[in-house]
Amino acid sequence: MPSLADLNARISTPSRLLQAPGPTAAQLVQMLEAAMHVPDHGRLAPWRFVQISGEARLALGEILVARLREREPGASTAALEKERLRFACAPCIITVVGQPVRGHKVPEIEQLLSGGAVCHSLLHAAHALGFAAQWLTSWVAYDPVVKARLGLGNDEHVLGFIHIGSATEPPSERPRPALNDRLSQWAP
Numbered sequence: 282m283p284s285l286a287d288l289n290a291r292i293s294t295p296s297r298l299l300q301a302p303g304p305t306a307a308q309l310v311q312m313l314e315a316a317m318h319v320p321d322h323g324r325l326a327p328w329r330f331v332q333i334s335g336e337a338r339l340a341l342g343e344i345l346v347a348r349l350r351e352r353e354p355g356a357s358t359a360a361l362e363k364e365r366l367r368f369a370c371a372p373c374i375i376t377v378v379g380q381p382v383r384g385h386k387v388p389e390i391e392q393l394l395s396g397g398a399v400c401h402s403l404l405h406a407a408h409a410l411g412f413a414a415q416w417l418t419s420w421v422a423y424d425p426v427v428k429a430r431l432g433l434g435n436d437e438h439v440l441g442f443i444h445i446g447s448a449t450e451p452p453s454e455r456p457r458p459a460l461n462d463r464l465s466q467w468a469p
């Protein structure tokens with residue numbers, strides 16, 4: 282069981298600060314198995330994974346460059362270069378795809394929340410095995426052309442790109458919300 286200390290110690294490392302080594306194939310299986318161990322109303326498993334690693338990362342970068350040129354013909358060289366390298370740093374990126382079952386009695390939002398839990402569990406699983414990680418989306422997650430190139434169907438959602446690797450430098454902590462601001466007592 283993760284301890285409270287483990288939960289409190291999780292912190293994102295910006296993807297530009299991630300590098301090899303990433304998880305071995307066996308470690309990745311362990312992480313993904315753990316990530317699937319989430320609450321799932323109706324046992325629908327309304328999510329799946331698409332791994333992006335090796336040369337596929339740069340190939341995806343070229344797709345993003347071409348797509349940004351279409352979306353923004355005046356995009357700057359720096360903006361295009363950012364897209365080229367968006368997936369280039371972390372050695373392993375896991376796309377968590379939500380595939381809600383339409384018309385099911387379990388509301389779609391609950392199915393997507395289960396997928397969000399998968400993303401969060403995957404972050405913790407990566408940390409548990411000594412890796413650094415970050416959950417990212419950006420325009421890439423919502424662009425229909427990019428989604429199609431990633432193999433997603435029309436009814437599927439990118440819930441997150443989980444970048445996993447080794448940190449080039451320790452991430453800095455950020456202020457966390459104060460519990461007093463977030464907690465109230467319900468009274469009838």
Ligand SMILES: Cc1cc2nc3c(=O)[nH]c(=O)nc-3n(C[C@H](O)[C@H](O)[C@H](O)COP(=O)(O)O)c2cc1C
Pocket residue numbers: 291292293294415416417418419440441455
């Ligand atoms: C659904 C989701 C999408 C996110 N997408 C981005 C993103 O595209 N770019 C970004 O800088 N941070 C994004 N974040 C935030 C980072 O994952 C991370 O939470 C943030 O850097 C703060 O670090 P922390 O996880 O240590 O609190 C996203 C978070 C969530 C939950």
